Amino acid sequence: MSDVARPTEAQIAQVRIAAEAVKAAIDAHLAAVEGRAGVGDPRVAGAYETLADAAEVYDDLLDRVHDEFTPFEVPRPGSAGLLDRIEPEAVSVLIRRDYTVTDPRLLRETVGGTTVAASLRALFGDYEPDRVARHAADFGLEEGDSTLWVVASEPVAEPGEWLAEPFDVADEDLLICRFDVIEDYDDELEPADPS
Template identity: 55%
Template sequence: MSDAAQLTITEVRAAAEAVKTAIDRHLQAVSSSTEPGDPVVVHAYEELAAAAIAYDQILYEVYDEVTPFEIPGDDAGTGYQGPEHPEAISVLIRRDYLIADPKRLRAQAERVDESLPPGEGAEGEVTAAIGVLFGEYEPDEIAARAEEFGLEEGDSTLWVSAADPSDPGEWLPEPFDGADPELLICRFDVSEVYDDELDEL
C-alpha cells in the first residue's frame, strides 16, 4: 500500500473519530441543557452536522460509499423554506413500539386501574391496556420504561418545524396536517440502522 493510500485511509478513520467525538459532545450538551434553544446545544448540533458531512464526503471519495445520515438543509433543493424568524414552532414526535409482552402490558395497566374491564378477546385486552397506560403516563416515561410495560422500542423521530400562531383547539381535529418538510427547522432520528452503522466504524 502506498503512503498516499495509507494517508487517505487514515484521514477516513480520523473523520470517523471526529463524528464519534461530536456525538459525545452533542449528547453531553443535550443532557446538561436546562433551557430551550440552549446555544451550547445548538453549537454542538452544528459541530455534529459538520463532522457527519465531512465524514460522508471523504468516505465517498475513498470507498465510493455513503452514510444514511441526512442533515436538514444540506440539500438546497429540499432545505428549509420557512421564515427566517418564525413566530411559532410545532414539535412532532413519532415513536414506534413492538408489543413484545401483552400479558405484562395488561398487568401494568391493571396496577393503574384495578377496574379495567376485560376487552373482547386478546386484542381488546391489549387496546384497553394501552389506553390506560398512555392516559396515565407521559410519553417520555413510557419510552424510558418500555420494557417494564411489555413494549420494545422501534424507530423514533422528532421534527421541529416553523408554524403560524394558532388559537387553542384550532388544529386538534387534524393535528398532523401541518407536517411540511419545507418548514422543517431540524429533526432527530433514532433507529437501530444508525446504531449498526456506528458499531461498524
C-alpha cells in the same frame, strides 16, 4: 419542448459534464457508505453533501437546457428554501415513537386492561409519553425507531385549533431540524472514549 430554443453544443456539453459529476458522486457516496468507520462517519456525510450538490446542479441545468427534471429530491433539512425567506413566529415539535408489544400479559397485568388495546389506551392515558419511552420494557413493549421534527408554524390563534389535523404542519420546507433514533444503528454504537 417546441417552445424551448434548441440547446447549443456548449449547453449540451454542460449538462453531460453535470451528469458525469452525479455519476462520480454516486460512486463516491457508495464507497464511503461501504467503508464507513461507524455511525456518524464524516466521510459519509461529506459524500452525501457532494452528491446533493451535484444532483442540484444537474437538475438545474437539465431544466434550463432541456426543460426536463429528474425524479429525485435530496432532503436537506433546514437548507436553502422557504426557511431562508421567512422568520418563524412559532414552532411545532412533532414526535413519533414506534413500539412492538412483546409481552401482552405483562402489559395487561401492569396497566390493568382486559385487552391489549384497552391496556395501551390506559397506559398512554395515565403516563407521559417520555415515561413510557424510558420504561417501555417494564410495560411489555420494545422500542422501535423514533423521530422528532421541529417545524416552523403559524402562531395558534385559538386553543385547540389544530387538534383536528395535528400533523398538518409536517411540511419538509418548514423543517428547522430533525432528530432520528434508529434502533438497529443504536445497537451498533460503541461507548465514547472518555479521553
